Amino acid sequence: MMMPTKNKTHATILLVVCVAVAAAFNVAAAELQRFDHLPVKADGSLDILVIGDWGRRGLYNQSQVALQMGKIGEQLDVDFIVSTGDNFYENGLIDEEDSLFDESFTQVYTAISLQKQWYSVLGNHDYRGNVLAQLNPVLTHKDSKWLCLRSFIVNSGNVEFFFVDTTPFQDKYFTEEDQKYDWRGVLPREEYLSNVLKEVEMALEESSATWKIVIGHHTIFSAGSHGNTQELVDRLLPILEAKEVDLYINGHDHCLQHITSQNSQLQFLTSGGGSKAWRGEVKQWNPNEMKFYYDGQGFMALRVTENEIGVAFYDVFGEIIHSWSSSKHTHMDF
Template identity: 25%
Template sequence: MSIKRRQFLFLTGLNSVTLAGILTKMFNTHTNALELSNASPLKTNPIFRFVSVADTGTGGKDQFAVAEAMRRYYLQYPFDFVILGGDNIYEDGEIEKIGDVFEKPYKALLDNKVKFYACLGNHDLRSNNGEWELEYPNFNMAGRYYTFEYQPIQFFALDTNINADWKAQLNWLEKELSNSKAPWKIVFGHHQIYSSGMYGLNEEFIEILTPLFKKYQVQVYINGHEHDYERTRPINGTTYLTCGAGAKQRLVDISEWTEYATSDFSFAAFDVYNDRLIVRGIDVNNHIFDQGVIKLFNN
């Protein structure tokens, strides 16, 4: 097994116990990636497909590489929309950059009428508090927090930034979750909750958001902010998916909740069925490096 130089430098700073555990995980996930690299998504037809990616808005070659992988995936497995998980315009949310950091990279998808549903990241607030992005039609944001449905899923977009109106937003979220008739519920926002990346656990969000996820049976939370890919094991029934390696990358560790983690540039793809979701991590070479099944809550 080869280890990239940046990974080697990181590993040499760890004690022997931690190092042994990480090497074991790296070996297992490396082997898993090899096994899945030539795997095709299931041949049975899902109800629909969507993908998610975050921290994209650089306009650089790495964003274009991930966007091109999304285009190639779409040609073989057409998806209906993209969850865009914030930091849509680097560095400061300047709407005049929208052509370079969004319209050009995703032109092929936009030309095929693929919709994008965005949320606001911390960088997006640096210009006009994100208002210009809220008004940009191709981001399809019906407010700083909003909901939409693709049966059998209801999606809930959050404003996870520090200046969000949290009292109003939490009241709205609980009301919408309690009224939802959809069997599947997916929440997305920019900031992490369970993460093995640079920012780690978000204790405040664990306190205020995860009880609602458990109470109303939210199966998935999608985020960016961490520039990596990480899929957790279900935690009280909820899988936490970080897909923030859409244009930038940082090293990611592993934790007791981690099912798979990598810093490779990537996006996540979902196949939706009545009784399960299939989620896959896909890199710029269109290799499937991670694959997991998310099931409905069992009461």
């Protein structure tokens, strides 16, 4: 059986992306959209890059991070890129014609290795703008690598990625008086949140993937300036632990971070160093849980094989500053 080429894989995704985005654009609480992005390397491995909190027209070292992503992306022959949200600062996009999209995305991530599919979730800064603009297939027509949905699934064979729209979970965004948020498609809020949790739990339950990875913008646990997100600790974390999720990957705090759980196999990974960083606010943390914290710019690489998963954090100079791996044995029934 012939393996599909990367170009064919990309083309297949693009054929369905407009339909999928249009569905999410109109129906926020529908069943989670699912995309197949299967490994194309001969050994079945999958390599991705993860970046968050980036869209600042190349400023605050965004361009330098993008440059290193391009180099590492070529070395690793990456399959796709994940964005953990806060894609456009300070207040998302005005509309589909906003020049911020080109100046912060298309004109920054220009390396050949980064012209792969980008899977993006929304952050709280994105919700301050026209949310529906970021979800609109018009942007995919402008730049074919762009795909942003609220919550969705990417199936990559041995690993499945579950993207979760975390901004509506946080109470403070609904009471802040100095910021406005675009809640179209989210209200009534509790119904929306209940649907998201139910859909994620069901999808995790039905998943037969060896590795399960959940991606959201907001932290669950973090020693950074934003700290823990209690609403996710209360409502999402129990599901992740019960369904034996391997990694929770987020942005929001502008740092690179790795916290391990003492209650489960779950690892908490922050990749929010896409541009503005160096806040200098680090909370004390149990050293048995805090494996790595870097208060600066950078990004994360993730490699998945049938039996092993590996993570590497890169700084703005393209140097590996932390790595971690785990393995598990799979059993086949005959």
